[in-house]
Amino acid sequence: MMAEKKIVVRMAPSPTGPMHIGTARTALFNFLFARQNNGKFILRIEDTDKERSKKEYERGIIDGLKWLGLEWDEMYKQSERTEIYKKYLEQLISEGKAYISKETAKEGKGEVEVVRFKNPGKQITFFDVVRGEITFDTAELKDFVIAKNVGEPLYHFAVVVDDMEMNVTHIVRGEDHLSNTPRQILIQEALRADRPIYVHLPLILAPDKSKLSKRKHGETVSVEHYKNEGFFPEAVINFLALLGWNPGTVQEIFTLKELVEQFSLEKLQKSGAAFNLEKLLWLNKEYLKRDKGSVFLVEAELKKFGLDGVSDEILTKLSPFILERISVLSDVRKLFDNGELSYFFSKPEVGATSLLWKGEGDVVDTFRTLEALTALLDEIPKEDFSVENIKSKIMLFAEKEGRGRVLWPMRFALSGREKSPDPFTLAYILGKSETIARLKNASN
RNA sequence: GGCCCUAUCGUCUAACGGUUAGGACAUCGGCUUUUCAAGCCGGUAAUCCGGGUUCGAUUCCCGGUGGGGUCACCA
Numbered sequence: 439m440m441a442e443k444k445i446v447v448r449m450a451p452s453p454t455g456p457m458h459i460g461t462a463r464t465a466l467f468n469f470l471f472a473r474q475n476n477g478k479f480i481l482r483i484e485d486t487d488k489e490r491s492k493k494e495y496e497r498g499i500i501d502g503l504k505w506l507g508l509e510w511d512e513m514y515k516q517s518e519r520t521e522i523y524k525k526y527l528e529q530l531i532s533e534g535k536a537y538i539s540k541e542t543a544k545e546g547k548g549e550v551e552v553v554r555f556k557n558p559g560k561q562i563t564f565f566d567v568v569r570g571e572i573t574f575d576t577a578e579l580k581d582f583v584i585a586k587n588v589g590e591p592l593y594h595f596a597v598v599v600d601d602m603e604m605n606v607t608h609i610v611r612g613e614d615h616l617s618n619t620p621r622q623i624l625i626q627e628a629l630r631a632d633r634p635i636y637v638h639l640p641l642i643l644a645p646d647k648s649k650l651s652k653r654k655h656g657e658t659v660s661v662e663h664y665k666n667e668g669f670f671p672e673a674v675i676n677f678l679a680l681l682g683w684n685p686g687t688v689q690e691i692f693t694l695k696e697l698v699e700q701f702s703l704e705k706l707q708k709s710g711a712a713f714n715l716e717k718l719l720w721l722n723k724e725y726l727k728r729d730k731g732s733v734f735l736v737e738a739e740l741k742k743f744g745l746d747g748v749s750d751e752i753l754t755k756l757s758p759f760i761l762e763r764i765s766v767l768s769d770v771r772k773l774f775d776n777g778e779l780s781y782f783f784s785k786p787e788v789g790a791t792s793l794l795w796k797g798e799g800d801v802v803d804t805f806r807t808l809e810a811l812t813a814l815l816d817e818i819p820k821e822d823f824s825v826e827n828i829k830s831k832i833m834l835f836a837e838k839e840g841r842g843r844v845l846w847p848m849r850f851a852l853s854g855r856e857k858s859p860d861p862f863t864l865a866y867i868l869g870k871s872e873t874i875a876r877l878k879n880a881s882n
Numbered sequence: 883g884g885c886c887c888u889a890u891c892g893u894c895u896a897a898c899g900g901u902u903a904g905g906a907c908a909u910c911g912g913c914u915u916u917u918c919a920a921g922c923c924g925g926u927a928a929u930c931c932g933g934g935u936u937c938g939a940u941u942c943c944c945g946g947u948g949g950g951g952u953c954a955c956c957a
Binding site for chain 1: 884885886887888889892893894895896904905906907908915916917918919920949950951952953954955956957
């Protein structure tokens with residue numbers, strides 16, 4: 439029986455900076471393709487550049503992938519494989535397909551020896567799953583450098599050797615590598631390696647469709663930023679999956695498992711996709727709503743603010759209502775810093791005219807409003823201070839007096855703000871004695 | 883600039899020669915125990931331009947234009 443060739447893909451990031459959001463998406467698509475086909479997903483750290491590669495960045499990539507839930511099957515580091523590259527480098531040299539070249543160093547003076555690939559300078563045509571057949575003339579590449587010396591291979595060479603050694607069947611990577619492909623195929627042919635199937639993914643662009651660069655867009659290009667902001671990894675995955683791919687259905691929310699089931703190379707997009715923060719926020723809010731643990735996350739966030747003298751009880755009661763008003767966990771801090779939560783923790787300033795419902799404003803209105811507020815005090819339930827009970831008692835009174843004249847001043851007396859949760863909820867969160875105190879204060 | 887890729891609402895996208903060009907996010911409006919949020923209902927909004935091919939082009943071909951990538955002893 440013929441054994442079907444096992445699908446092998448790899449994620450090959452270089453640890454020269456914080457993990458890029460585009461790296462995360464490439465990893466995701468590799469992961470999905472591997473898992474869907476019962477294949478192997480390799481993580482290969484491309485750290486042949488000794489100067490720029492940093493251990494902390496490698497750590498960041500590993501942490502980022504783990505956070506996203508993209509587990510790999512095998513991991514390699516190119517810096518630990520120099521013997522392998524050396525072997526193939528010597529093979530090419532002995533076969534006359536590469537040669538050592540003495541030349542003046544690129545920077546500074548002095549002579550160095552580099553290894554150049556003897557370029558046959560022919561046309562290379564290859565098939566890309568996303569874009570179809572592509573042809574390059576490699577003559578202009580000249581005899582390009584493939585290693586600084588026999589012990590220090592450069593990217594193009596290391597990649598080809600590794601993909602060959604690791605039996606990589608599909609190279610799924612960013613479109614920025616499209617122009618690198620012909621020279622890698624040249625090396626491949628010199629090594630008599632099988633040509634893998636190429637899948638070049640469209641790039642993620644900035645919101646204005648310009649290049650998404652660290653320089654211009656700062657930390658928002660890094661995965662860690664979204665982790666720090668309190669996004670759900672599931673939401674980030676979901677968002678990234680929809681950037682450059684579509685399920686062919688109207689489904690918008692996907693678990694990783696569903697993505698594994700539904701992913702297909704055929705549905706990959708050809709052109710670059712702009713990063714859209716609004717959509718990510720919406721998705722994250724959807725996950726926030728679906729996860730019953732969210733309310734505790736909000737509560738934990740509140741407790742970080744070191745609110746002295748504020749009971750845990752009020753934070754617990756408050757959390758569900760904050761949850762409804764945020765898209766991402768970091769919004770809790772924003773609400774807090776903007777002072778939009780301040781009235782829960784200290785008494786608000788309440789001006790008499792602000793108590794008036796819209797359209798009202800003369801002396802008589804003011805008098806009647808204050809009167810209603812005073813009368814409202816008697817309607818506050820003595821027992822059972824639940825939202826439902828407060829509401830049923832107050833509404834009875836409000837229907838008689840006019841809702842606007844009762845509900846608005848009540849809400850304002852409790853919050854001192856134009857915007858807040860409804861008055862019954864406010865009373866419930868604040869508790870009976872604080873509610874009465876604030877009502878009294880406002881009606882004076 | 884050379885080479886390569888690409889082009890549907892503001893954004894992500896559906897359409898695989900014939901559709902009132904669909905959905906989602908955003909936006910706008912309405913409804914809800916009168917604010918905010920959430921929810922529900924509804925609206926505005928797109929085939930880059932010019933040539934072909936075809937009875938018929940978003941769809942196929944060519945050109946232009948725009949966007950992106952790449953041209954290292956980086957990856």
